[in-house]
C-alpha cells in the first residue's frame with residue numbers, strides 16, 4: 001500500500017484535535033532525539049485516535065522505553081516552546097537535509113535521508129516550510145497548535161514496524177504510536193472506554209454467557225447459536241414480525257438455493273460472483289449418463305497421453321525429430337480435447353447457488369400473481385438466511401460472517417406511494433433505535449452523479465431525480481440526523497446506510513435502506529395501473545435490524561451482556577434457601593406458573609449455600625432472581641433480586657409475577 005502525502009487542501013481541513021496530535025508527533029521526535037540523537041525520521045501524521053512517527057534507529061524501541069520517552073516529551077511540553085513556521089527555498093531545505101539538520105536537534109554527520117527524499121517529491125509549485133519547537137527543526141507543511149504547552153495530555157501506546165512509504169522494497173522503520181487530548185480527563189475517558197470495550201467484546205461475552213460458538217468442522221464464519229443465543233434471535237424475530245405485521249407487511253418463505261439463471265437475471269452473476277459460494281452442479285438421469293460418457297472419453301485421452309505420447313526418454317531419443325514433432329502435436333491435440341471435454345462436463349445438468357441475498361426470490365414472488373395498483377404497496381418480509389463468501393482474513397466474530405439471517409423485506413409500490421412508504425420505513429428504524437436505547441446514529445444518504453449515468457448508475461435521469469428528491473424530503477421533514485454523500489449510490493438507486501454507536505461509543509454499520517428502480521425492470525415486474533396500462537413498480541429494500549449475527553453482536557456489546565428482561569436468555573432463576581421438600585414444592589409451583597406464561601425461568605434447588613447460588617446466577621447475568629426461604633413460603637411471597645440492582649425485598653407472589661409479565665410484554669428497558 002502506497003501512503004499518499006497529504007495535499008495542502010487536506011492539511012487546511014485538519015481538525016483541532018488532529019493539529020494537536022500532529023504537534024504531539026513533533027514532540028515525540030524531539031524526545032526520541034534527546035535520547036538517541038542519531039534517529040532518522042520519516043513521516044509523522046495524525047491518525048484516527050492518535051498519531052505516530054516513523055523512525056529509523058538501531059535501538060529497538062519497546063514499550064519499556066515509553067516511560068523514558070514520555071518523560072522527555074513532558075519536559076518539552078512544560079518548556080512551552082512556540083511552533084515557529086519558516087519558509088525556505090528548495091535548495092535551502094536540501095542543504096539543511098544534507099547537514100542532517102531536518103528532524104533533528106542540531107547538525108549531524110548523517111544526512112536526513114528520508115526528509116531529503118520527501119523534499120525531492122514535493123511538487124515544484126508547492127512552498128516548502130519548516131517548523132521549529134525549541135532545538136527541533138522538522139520539514140513540515142503544518143498545521144500545528146501554537147505552543148508545545150497546548151498539548152494537554154498524551155500517552156504512547158504502541159510500537160510496530162512499517163516500511164518507508166508503505167512499500168516493502170523500502171527500509172523497515174519503527175512506528176511509534178501515541179494519542180493526545182486537550183485535557184487529562186479526555187485522555188482518561190478514552191482509555192477507560194477502550195478498557196470497557198475489551199470487557200464488552202462480543203466474542204468474549206459470547207463465550208462466557210454461552211450464546212454462540214464456532215466449530216472447525218462446521219467451518220469458519222459459520223456461527224452456531226447455543227440455546228441462550230438462539231433465544232435472543234427468536235425474540236428479535238418476534239419483535240420484527242409484530243412490528244412488520246402492524247405495518248402491513250406479509251411474510252413469505254423461500255429456499256436457500258436457486259438456479260444460476262436467477263442470478264444471471266438479477267445481474268448478481270457475474271458481478272457479485274466473488275462474494276457468493278461456488279455453485280453446486282446437480283445432474284439428473286440423462287445428464288448422469290452423459291457425464292459417464294464424457295468422463296470415459298477424458299480417461300481414454302489421458303491414458304493415451306500417458307502411454308502412447310509421453311514416452312520414456314530413451315524411447316524418444318531413438319526417434320527422429322520428425323517423429324518427435326508429430327508426438328508433440330498429438331499431445332497438444334489430446335490436451336485441447338481434454339480441456340474441451342472438461343468444460344462440457346462442467347456445463348452438464350443444473351447449477352445452483354446458495355443465495356447471498358433474498359431480493360431475486362422475492363421479485364419472483366411478486367411476479368407469481370397478476371398484480372394491480374390495488375395490491376400495492378405490497379410488502380414481502382422474510383428473515384432470510386443468506387450465505388456470503390467473505391475472505392477468511394476478513395471474518396470477525398459475529399460481525400463478519402459467511403452465514404447470515406437478515407431482517408429483510410421488499411416493498412413494491414407506485415411512484416406516488418414512494419414518499420409515504422419510505423417515511424414509514426424510516427419511522428420503523430427510529431422506533432427500533434428508541435427501543436434499544438441507541439441514542440447516537442447517523443444516516444448516510446448516498447446519491448448518484450449525473451455525469452456517471454449509464455456507467456456507474458442506471459441510466460434513468462428522471463427516476464434518479466424524483467426518488468432522490470423524495471428521499472431527501474423525507475429525511476429533512478423527519479428531523480433525522482443525516483449526511484448526503486454524492487456519487488456513492490447503489491447501481492440501481494439511492495441508498496441510505498445507517499451507522500449507530502453503542503453506549504460506549506463503538507461504531508457499527510447496522511443496516512441499509514435502498515431504493516431500486518432497476519431490478520423490477522430486469523425481472524419484468526408489472527402491475528396494472530388505474531388506466532389499465534402495465535407499469536413497473538418501484539422497490540425498497542430494507543433491513544432495519546440488519547442480520548441476527550451482526551445485530552446480536554452489537555447488542556451484546558451495547559448492553560455488556562446485561563440484556564433487558566424481554567431479551568434475557570434466562571429471565572428468572574428461582575433460588576431456594578436450603579432444600580426443605582416443602583420449599584422445593586413451592587419453588588417448583590412458581591416455576592410452573594412462570595413457564596405457563598412463556599417466561600424463560602430456571603430453578604436452582606441444589607443444596608448449595610444461597611450465596612453460592614446467587615453468585616452463579618449473577619455470573620450468567622440472569623436478569624431476575626427469586627430468592628425463596630421459609631418466610632416467603634409462609635407468606636406466599638418471593639424475595640426479588642435483580643442483576644446489577646441487588647435485593648429489592650419480598651413481595652406477594654402474584655404481584656411479582658404480574659410485574660414480570662408486563663415488563664416482558666412492554667419490552668421495557
Ligand SMILES: [Zn+2]
Nearest residue numbers: 131140141142
Ligand atoms: Zn508538523
Ligand SMILES: [Zn+2]
Nearest residue numbers: 357358359541
Ligand atoms: Zn434486497
